Amino acid sequence: MPRIINGEKNNIVGENIRILRVTRRMSQQDLADKLDEKGVYVCRGSISRIEDGLRTVTDIELKGFSEIFNVSVNDLFVERDPFGEQIK
Numbered sequence: 001m002p003r004i005i006n007g008e009k010n011n012i013v014g015e016n017i018r019i020l021r022v023t024r025r026m027s028q029q030d031l032a033d034k035l036d037e038k039g040v041y042v043c044r045g046s047i048s049r050i051e052d053g054l055r056t057v058t059d060i061e062l063k064g065f066s067e068i069f070n071v072s073v074n075d076l077f078v079e080r081d082p083f084g085e086q087i088k
Contacts, residue, residue, distance in 0.1 A: 009053035013062070013076040018051040020069045020076075023084035031068065040064040 021031050028047040035042050040060055042050070049055035057065075066073045079087040 010055055011050060011053055011057045013057055013065075014051045014053045014055075016076050016078070016080050017047075017065055017069075019080045019082060019084050020065075020071070021047075021051075024069070034068045035061070035064045038064050038067065 017031075021028070026034075028044045028051075032042055032044045032047050040063075042061060042064075046055055050057055050061075062073050062076060065076060069076075075086075081087055
């Protein structure tokens with residue numbers, strides 16, 4: 001299956017996932033465990049690669065992240081400051 005890769009990043013939500021996770025005082029393992037509870041298996045190492053932009057993110061994973069962080073899927077694409085606040 002072909003993948004769209006811009007040469008630098010394999011996703012555009014990774015940094016927001018990191019910001020949301022850190023502002024909620026969750027470890028990568030905590031996030032992986034919460035996803036697992038929702039039936040979405042993503043190991044801690046994959047969370048790291050997603051946050052670093054080295055791994056693509058599936059639609060099911062996006063839905064899981066949005067539910068865990070209590071934000072819309074669209075909010076995962078919004079630019080944020082290091083404190084998790086949306087930049088307008």
